[in-house]
Amino acid sequence: MPHASLxxxxxxxSLTVDQQTTRFHAIWLRDNALDEATxxxxxxQRLIALRDIDSTTYISHAQVSAEALQVTFMPEQKTVSFPLHWLAAHAYDKPQTxxxxxxxxxxSLWDSSLMGQLPVADFDAVSSSPAALQTWLADIARFGFAKLNGGPIKAGALTQVVDLFGHLRETNYGRIFEVRVEEKPTNLAFTGLALQAHTDNPYRDPVPTIQVLYCLESSAPGGDNVLVDGFNAARQLQQLNPHGFDLLSRYCARFE
Incomplete structure (x- = not known):
């Protein structure tokens, strides 16, 4: 049975649940009260500011049930309940591990064995089904990437994909960076040469969050995409060369 003590x-x-004790300060609980007046x-959204709370606020009574913690704030004489699952999710008094x-x-970390089960979705499905869109975005968060097939083949179609979950962040390249082969290229992206594994724009502040690569037409053979799980590479380095991993994790690299 949960137990509370003042x-x-x-x-x-102090709230004890399943033999785990967590402290909550009165002023923090009052500031985060879940009642309709707060x-x-x-x-x-919040209806009060921190300045609206009496700086001498304290708790005169605390009672806990199987589902919630109920406290009374003084000098307001205000009683508020906090669900235990909410307190567990927002607890700040716990060790940082x-x-x-x-x-x-x-x-999830991955390697070439993922080839047989790549995270893939269909454009029409994610455009019409919130559940399909959620699954596709969850795959991006889980693996760091996901494919999308069946998109419209027309100029600007990439923006339709972005509109499903966010907005375009314009850079010095413009709203969209168009990859094409040029006779006198000013960028390796404008050639038919293969590019080694790399991270785009890590020097930006803020760095890109999700990058969308959208193929309208491939007029030449080849064009395979190569993806590398950088987190898996770092984990393997940590296991194979702990000293090298420690050095790289302690010193900042200059992006050039």
Whole structure:
């Protein structure tokens, strides 16, 4: 059974659930109260500012059930309930276990064995089905990339893909960087030469988030795409050469 206890001054409540104890400060709980006078019930946006909260706020009473923690704030004499699952998701009083080379649980490392099960979606499906779009975007977050087949073959079609989930960020190349073969190229992208594995625009601030490569027409043989999981490469380096990984993770690289 969950248990709650108050500090002698009422400034901190300690909540114990499944033998794990987490502290919450009174002023933080009041600032994040979920009642309709503090947050809009229709959109969740805040209705008060921190300056509206009495700086002497403390908790006079705390009671916990199987589902929620109920506290009374003084001097307001205001009682608010916090679902235990919400408190667990927003707890800040917990050890930071992240170390160099950590990855979120939602991310998957991959190698060439992924070839038989590439994350692929259909343009018409993601355009008409929110569930299909969610699955496709989840694959991008999980693997760092995903394919999209069946898109329209017309100028500017790339923007229709971007409009499904965000907006275009314009650069010095313009809204869209058009890759084509030129007789006197000023960029390797304007040649038929193969490009080695690389990361585009890491020198930008902010760096690109999602990059969309959209093929309208390929008039020459070849054109295979090569993708590398940089996180997997870093993980393998960490395992094979811990000292080298430590050096690279401690010193900033200058992008040129």
């Amino acid at each position: 500090s002698s001054d009422g400034l901190v409540v 947050k809009s019930s229709s959109n969740g 992240s170390s160099k080379g950590w990855l979120p649980h939602s991310q």
